[in-house]
Amino acid sequence: MTDDRRCPDVVGNGLVSLSRREFVSTVGAAATVASAVSLPNVILADEKKPQQPESLVKKLYGSLSETQRKQVCFDWDHVDDERGLLRSRVANNWQITDKEKYNVASAFYTKDQQEMIEAIFYGLYSADWKKQILKQLKDDAGGYGKQQTIAIFGQPDTGKFEFVMTGRHLTVRCDGDSADHVAFGGPIFYGHAAQSGTEAPDHPGNVYWHQAMKANALYKMLDGKQRKVALVEAAPEESAVDFQGKQGGFDGIRISELSRDQKEHAQGVLKTLLEPYRDSDQVEAMKLLDKQGGLDNCHLAFYQSEDIGDDGVWDIWRLEGPSFVWHFRGAPHVHVWVNVADDASVELNA
Structure with missing residues (x-):
């Protein structure tokens, strides 16, 4: 690269x-x-305890329409002609899906889905680091939302899966231990x-x-x-x-x-x-x-x-x-x- x-x-x-x-x-x-960590209330399991990112990925996946799945969901071993095995790609500045159409703040997602995605993302970090992450996103991408995209690989409802978010200075993953040895x-x-x-x-x-x-x-x-x-x-x-x-x-x-x-x-x-x-x-x-x-x-x-x-x-x-x-x-x-x-x-x- x-x-x-x-x-x-x-x-x-x-x-x-x-x-x-x-x-x-x-x-x-x-x-x-x-x-x-402070997360949107819509994704709380019992209005007291936030769900883990892995559980939220499954919930998000279940909420996606067929139209949405066609754009942001891929087979576990999906290979992109130019970028290789997309699930394991990493780069300093890239979008895993179309930023203009499918960024995480776009109307492509419902409000509940947007909140789940945000909760998954911040749930991957220590609560003590939320302020720093917010600053990095603001400085590099104008804030959280329009400059980040996601993809889901595999079958969160039945088998191994991986959630990936990308953007400028960002590649982060959540896989529920589906990816062995890493x-x-x-x-x-x-x-x-x-x-x-x-x-x-x-x-x-x-x-x-x-x-x-x-x-x-x-x-x-x-x-x-x-x-x-x-x-x-x-x-x-x-x-x-x-x-x-x-x-x-x-x-x-x-x-x-x-x-x-x-x-x-x-x-x-x-x-x-x-x-x-x-x-x-x-x-x-x-x-x-x-x-x-x-x-x-x-x-x-x-x-x-x-x-x-x-x-x-x-x-x-x-x-x-x-x-x-x-x-x-x-x-x-x-x-x-x-x-x-x-x-x-x-x-x-x-």
């Missing part, structure tokens, strides 16, 4: 202080709060251009830049020899997040080679990356990472290329393992590509 940096509209193992069990306990403590239902994308074009070195107003600052704080903890290993001259193509497997040639420094306090900070970086998402997706991502050897089996790389302001705060960095890739590109603004599974045989469609 061509990297478009302008985002045009057309276009455990051995870890020190925080094991997966402890991580699950930490994020699980927020689950009750997350389930209380987190987040498949590869996802998030980003933010808080300013037009290239952002200043400190990325003012960017809701995701703190993730880079957390990672850069770890870089500052490295000694001279470690920095020589961790710092790489040229960054790979940002969308190149296919899995390399156990024999992969990974950039950067292996987490297992870090000191105790450095490992603890690396766990904090991972937690910061996961925190925007709902509790169940955080837990699943950690579970799959454990199956491939945990964070100890990952590498962390920082890239000298495109250092905004030449300030040594690395705008581009990457956390990668055999079947785990979290690529953060902060130049000229934030693009983040995420691909997590328990098996490197899972293929990416970008």
Whole structure:
């Protein structure tokens, strides 16, 4: 896939202080709060407790007319002539269906359906992150609604299914664990251009830049020899997040080679990356990472290329393992590509 940096509209193992069990306990403590995220009342099951996104996808699917299904529902393995296996595609700026006709705020959907779609979307995130998500949507797409589209793959009423929403700086999924061996239902994308074009070195107003600052704080903890290993001259193509497997040639420094306090900070970086998402997706991502050897089996790389302001705060960095890739590109603004599974045989469609 061509990297478009302008985002045009057309276009455990051995870890020190925080094991997966402890991580699950930490994020699980927020689950009750997350389930209380403010959602439209029309989709409440008992007027007190919001339904889970998976249940809402089934309800939404059941409410669609035949005319609607023809436009936004596809077979599980539907292949687009130009875009490949549509269910697993990911990109920095794309529409899965016709934006002008079928955006999520259009009259193509009834009011109840619009509310269900909105509830599904926000239900995929932590309640603590709704304000940040709203800001990103406002800055990048004028707000939630007219610039996002959805599709449903498979049969939510009888079998495996996947709900996908796309837009500028957005690919997010809900699959009810239909897609085997993968987190987040498949590869996802998030980003933010808080300013037009290239952002200043400190990325003012960017809701995701703190993730880079957390990672850069770890870089500052490295000694001279470690920095020589961790710092790489040229960054790979940002969308190149296919899995390399156990024999992969990974950039950067292996987490297992870090000191105790450095490992603890690396766990904090991972937690910061996961925190925007709902509790169940955080837990699943950690579970799959454990199956491939945990964070100890990952590498962390920082890239000298495109250092905004030449300030040594690395705008581009990457956390990668055999079947785990979290690529953060902060130049000229934030693009983040995420691909997590328990098996490197899972293929990416970008």
